Amino acid sequence: MKEVVLHVYDVTNSDSEKTNNTILQINRIFKDRIGLGGIFHSAVQVYGEEEWSFGFCENGSGVFSCPVSKNPMYTYRERIVLGETECTIATVNRILRELSRDWPGHSYDLLSRNCNHFCDVLCDRLGVPKLPGWVNRFANAGDTAVVVAENTAVKFRQAKTEIVNASRVAYRFMAGLTSKNQASQESPGEQNRGSPTFQGTWFKNVVSAGAKPSTSGSTPSQEDDDTPPLQRQQSTEQPTRL
16 A cells, blocks of 8 residues: 655746735635635645646646656645555556546646646545545636536526517417407408517517526547656646646
8 A cells, every 4th residue: 555645736836926925825814714725736646756737738648747846836835645545556557647648738627627626536546535625625616606607597598488488479369369359450361460560579579678698608649658657757848727
């Protein structure tokens, strides 16, 4: 069995010192004082002196490694022992090769597929507990907000469809009444047509009164390398992300 360690960094990779200081302050307040979370980068160490994580790059795998606690893009915060894995080093190498194929750099998403999500998956494959909730809470909260917005948009679209359908039924009923009132003045072939003016006005009023839906914006394979992942660094590009 081998110890699995999570390494956590404050995300201070901005070119602006002011921005970096703001992030450090946010993390101190929301994580250290309140215990909610913050803006963090994470990486997993198992077998050896390298940590494994995930980040954005245009081509190739987003999975990369660097010396433990030495990622130059962030400010090191702390290490957390997650448990011990029963996986052999050969099994860990196989898992890392598979994840390298499944996590291309272009699939990176700040809210739904970031470094912390990758570490969760890796820990699950290693058979140890996932990351503490505070590590990725801000991203998860943002992702939840996006899902709520998308669901709300769907409901608005459904509501508008129901309004339009109901209006058609109501129009046919009202048009029928209009036709009956005008029956004595119209020829038999025109009794069921309804008034074109009435029809246009009816639909214009109903549709304009309906809720307008909001909109919400919402892998290349990698050949196996004969060299085990744990014996080499996998970074294709320096990532700029959480």
